[in-house]
Amino acid sequence: MAIDFAIEPEFQEKLDWIESFVKAEVEPLDLFFRGEVSPFDKSHEVAQGLVRPLQEKVREQGLWACHIGPELGGGGYGQVRLALMNELLGRSSWAPSVFGCQAPDSGNAEVLAHYGTEEQKERYLAPLLRGEISTTYAMTEPQAGSDPGQFTCSAVRDGDEWVINGEKWFASNFVYAEFMIVMLVTNPDVPIYKGSSMMLVPKDAPGLELVRNVHLGSGSSGDDAGHAYLRFNDVRVPADHLLGDEGTGFKIAQTRLGGGRVHHGMRSVGMAQRALDMMCERVLSRETKGSLIADKQSIQHWVADSWVQIQQFRLQVLHTAWLIDKEAGDYAKIRQHVAGVKVATPKVLLDVVYRALHAHGSLGMTNEMPLIGMWMAAPVMGIADGPTEVHKDTIAKTVLKQYRPYEGLFPSQHIPSRMPAARAHVEARIENEIANL
Numbered sequence: 001m002a003i004d005f006a007i008e009p010e011f012q013e014k015l016d017w018i019e020s021f022v023k024a025e026v027e028p029l030d031l032f033f034r035g036e037v038s039p040f041d042k043s044h045e046v047a048q049g050l051v052r053p054l055q056e057k058v059r060e061q062g063l064w065a066c067h068i069g070p071e072l073g074g075g076g077y078g079q080v081r082l083a084l085m086n087e088l089l090g091r092s093s094w095a096p097s098v099f100g101c102q103a104p105d106s107g108n109a110e111v112l113a114h115y116g117t118e119e120q121k122e123r124y125l126a127p128l129l130r131g132e133i134s135t136t137y138a139m140t141e142p143q144a145g146s147d148p149g150q151f152t153c154s155a156v157r158d159g160d161e162w163v164i165n166g167e168k169w170f171a172s173n174f175v176y177a178e179f180m181i182v183m184l185v186t187n188p189d190v191p192i193y194k195g196s197s198m199m200l201v202p203k204d205a206p207g208l209e210l211v212r213n214v215h216l217g218s219g220s221s222g223d224d225a226g227h228a229y230l231r232f233n234d235v236r237v238p239a240d241h242l243l244g245d246e247g248t249g250f251k252i253a254q255t256r257l258g259g260g261r262v263h264h265g266m267r268s269v270g271m272a273q274r275a276l277d278m279m280c281e282r283v284l285s286r287e288t289k290g291s292l293i294a295d296k297q298s299i300q301h302w303v304a305d306s307w308v309q310i311q312q313f314r315l316q317v318l319h320t321a322w323l324i325d326k327e328a329g330d331y332a333k334i335r336q337h338v339a340g341v342k343v344a345t346p347k348v349l350l351d352v353v354y355r356a357l358h359a360h361g362s363l364g365m366t367n368e369m370p371l372i373g374m375w376m377a378a379p380v381m382g383i384a385d386g387p388t389e390v391h392k393d394t395i396a397k398t399v400l401k402q403y404r405p406y407e408g409l410f411p412s413q414h415i416p417s418r419m420p421a422a423r424a425h426v427e428a429r430i431e432n433e434i435a436n437l
């Protein structure tokens, strides 16, 4: 199947609309609230009063919740077009909320859309897709993140209820959430891949304790909406709060995290491009030692290296988006590609944003430019949804599966070993040609 990233004129018009709308209407929110108010805080009347009319305009354009299929009120444009949209939304921290595709709500909505019963969709998905509530996804535990085999937070069936006990760590946005999707051990006697299940847990469930709220960086701020350390003390949820079948928690997590990882990559293309835009503008605007900073060769190499990296990364993200569409969202078939995007994302941000930051000198490191905040995204992208090393393991395992060991003393491509056969082949052909003269 031919790979085609051509953009139809009608969709280009949508992209142009998004670009000017984000610049004119959404970026002022980034500047005005400056991390003091979270887009996830639906109880903030001033912020939500400003956001709701913008969301309405997005809906009118048919661009609301585009990660979700049209049957549930999403755009249904597919992942390639979503990638192009997300590049533009990645330039602003409020834009994903204005367009109804902010993580972790987007991934939770996808899980509910895929695995939810009609009642679950009605009660939990509908208000989420109307943009009325925020949600949390709780999988990581304090003693284990990258190794789900060490998870212990469990749910035990008691009549028509599940009883949950244990702890979860780094449950983002919990303070603003109405409900959580939680990964729980439901059968400790089999490997976690078969013994875990996903459950819906309302935030006000009795016995759910917020141990503390953890923030990124060195200060305590609302900037990142917070990541909760949670304890479940005999928390009871009705039996029908199980998502999908018992024992399918791991499979559901793969669906959820697969899409989320690529969506982070899409937005990171936009963030890296914005950093390069800032760098180019600055080095063309400032002189040192008699010439523009842009005239220094080291800076020119940085501009070139950044452009090449963004170009490669953008094509990788678009190709993976194209594969998701082609495989109809079957992430198991394209695990290697999703992991590739996950590995590339922090590296591109680390390199490109660092160069932009450095090229701005002292100003780059201050809170008067967005660069230091963007730079923080690099280590976060290397850890959230699984650390880089784990994804490299996935890629290596998949790549190595395509090869077999070679039995000979020397490898199959050893030149002296291949020579006799090649010589015999060529000599036979020469003899043949001469005989035919």
Ligand SMILES: Cc1cc2nc3c(=O)[nH]c(=O)nc-3n(C[C@H](O)[C@H](O)[C@H](O)COP(=O)(O)OP(=O)(O)OC[C@H]3O[C@@H](n4cnc5c(N)ncnc54)[C@H](O)[C@@H]3O)c2cc1C
Pocket: 104, 136, 137, 138, 139, 140, 143, 144, 145, 146, 147, 169, 170, 171, 172, 216, 227, 380, 383, 384, 385, 386, 387, 388, 389, 390, 393
């Ligand atoms: C901003 C942010 C938001 C998050 N939001 C959520 C959320 O909403 N819900 C949620 O459940 N979790 C969330 N997380 C948690 C995230 O999923 C975990 O931090 C991640 O899976 C890593 O787990 P850990 O922190 O326990 O690190 P560990 O598992 O302790 O790993 C630490 C380090 O060990 C090394 N390492 C680990 N495994 C391997 C390996 N196989 N090979 C080589 N080296 C390895 C790596 O260098 C790794 O960085 C969030 C994290 C961040 C930073």
